[in-house]
Amino acid sequence: MLDIKKIKQDFPVLKQEINGHSLCYLDSGASSQLPQQVLDAMVHYYSYSHANVHRGVHTLAERATSAYEETRDKVAQFIGAAEAETIVFTRGSTEALNLVAYSYAASRLSAGDGIITTRLEHHSNLVPWQQVAASTGCSLNMVDLTEDGNLQLDQYQAFLDQGNIKICAFAHASNVVGSIAPAKEMIARAHAAGAVVVLDAAQSVPHMPVNVQDLDVDFLAVSGHKMLAPTGIGFLYGKRELLEDMEPYQTGGSMIGFVEPESSTWAAVPTRFEAGTPNIVGAVGLSAAIDYLERLGMDNIMEHERQLADYAWQRLSEVDGTQLYGPRSPRAGLISFNVGHLHPHDVSTVLDSEGIAIRAGHHCAQPLHKWLNVAATNRASFYVYNDEEDIDRLVAGLAKVKEMFEDVTF
Numbered sequence: 001m002l003d004i005k006k007i008k009q010d011f012p013v014l015k016q017e018i019n020g021h022s023l024c025y026l027d028s029g030a031s032s033q034l035p036q037q038v039l040d041a042m043v044h045y046y047s048y049s050h051a052n053v054h055r056g057v058h059t060l061a062e063r064a065t066s067a068y069e070e071t072r073d074k075v076a077q078f079i080g081a082a083e084a085e086t087i088v089f090t091r092g093s094t095e096a097l098n099l100v101a102y103s104y105a106a107s108r109l110s111a112g113d114g115i116i117t118t119r120l121e122h123h124s125n126l127v128p129w130q131q132v133a134a135s136t137g138c139s140l141n142m143v144d145l146t147e148d149g150n151l152q153l154d155q156y157q158a159f160l161d162q163g164n165i166k167i168c169a170f171a172h173a174s175n176v177v178g179s180i181a182p183a184k185e186m187i188a189r190a191h192a193a194g195a196v197v198v199l200d201a202a203q204s205v206p207h208m209p210v211n212v213q214d215l216d217v218d219f220l221a222v223s224g225h226k227m228l229a230p231t232g233i234g235f236l237y238g239k240r241e242l243l244e245d246m247e248p249y250q251t252g253g254s255m256i257g258f259v260e261p262e263s264s265t266w267a268a269v270p271t272r273f274e275a276g277t278p279n280i281v282g283a284v285g286l287s288a289a290i291d292y293l294e295r296l297g298m299d300n301i302m303e304h305e306r307q308l309a310d311y312a313w314q315r316l317s318e319v320d321g322t323q324l325y326g327p328r329s330p331r332a333g334l335i336s337f338n339v340g341h342l343h344p345h346d347v348s349t350v351l352d353s354e355g356i357a358i359r360a361g362h363h364c365a366q367p368l369h370k371w372l373n374v375a376a377t378n379r380a381s382f383y384v385y386n387d388e389e390d391i392d393r394l395v396a397g398l399a400k401v402k403e404m405f406e407d408v409t410f
């Protein structure tokens with residue numbers, strides 16, 4: 001199993017005090033922290049290897065291009081893709097999902113067609129589909145949740161049986177209720193109905209082994225900053241034949257084949273989708289982050305977070321007046337909750353004064369919060385540097401919160 005005490009030592013951010021307490025970071029679902037190995041790789045790149053990619057032929061340009069393209073190979077291998085060309089670098093999951101919505105869906109769907117999405121989606125995997133529906137006239141079918149926050153698969157099947165569904169877009173793991181979609185089964189069902197699947201893997205790929213060939217998924221979106229890499233880098237995986245049939249949605253430098261005064265042709269995939277100078281240092285950081293995660297082992301990370309979530313569920317449910325959301329198990333390594341009638345911003349502010357960082361708000365999932373019948377929740381999310389001590393700190397912090405707001409009914 002993972003040696004968390006040793007892992008913590010790799011993260012400089014965790015060695016500081018916040019408001020007089022050692023930092024207890026429980027907000028990796030929003031953005032994870034960076035180990036020294038990733039920071040060093042980026043500093044080394046900028047110190048000795050930086051130039052633009054795919055342009056110059058001098059030594060630094062070739063070093064930078066190699067580093068960038070080697071990351072593409074590494075990402076492909078990390079998610080089990082057969083070819084590096086099926087990986088498009090993006091700013092993150094949001095840009096990856098928009099790329100599919102605008103370059104694939106918007107030109108293929110029309111009135112009478114349907115998209116399936118779900119009640120638990122992050123806005124990044126909902127709003128682009130609303131836009132496609134608005135511009136094409138196709139329908140948007142939203143799968144509801146069971147009482148404990150899993151997807152209603154009967155309803156999913158009923159939508160597929162309508163016979164008009166062209167796209168199914170759903171989260172692999174929910175960033176709020178933590179439920180994990182039975183992706184392989186849902187993908188097989190979608191394919192049987194002739195639909196293409198877009199999997200939002202922002203909360204799964206950083207935390208569990210994911211193999212795109214085993215899932216047979218068509219598109220998959222990931223953010224680097226949730227998997228120990230810096231912000232501004234992420235990727236879209238797409239099946240080659242789908243990517244090759246897509247037009248770019250951003251145009252400009254380096255994505256072209258040949259430019260005439262009046263018209264242009266496009267480069268092959270994935271370059272066609274990477275207009276302009278990309279986030280090269282981001283790719284360098286992502287490469288080092290994947291090395292770090294692979295050294296720990298994705299199976300070990302998944303098991304560690306499963307145990308932590310289980311422990312956290314038990315400890316938090318013992319706190320009087322606390323409401324926990326989502327299924328007990330299986331679940332992703334995060335728990336959203338409310339404490340009596342206290343606004344999550346109040347809870348989070350008091351916790352911060354104890355050095356504990358959680359997220360408070362609607363977590364970019366307003367339709368889901370509407371369904372939960374609350375405006376906001378608190379969310380503690382775990383990663384490779386968290387242990388039971390962090391959860392004990394959270395529970396002790398909640399006791400302080402309740403003490404401070406003792407006049408509020410619980």
Ligand code: C6P
Pocket residue numbers: 029030031091092093094095122124125171173174175200202203223225359363364
């Ligand atoms: N969720 C959270 O605190 P970006 O912002 O593009 O890196 O990721 C968007 C995104 C897409 N799908 C899911 C399931 C997500 O959780 C996120 C990001 C963060 O929950 C920030 S809102």
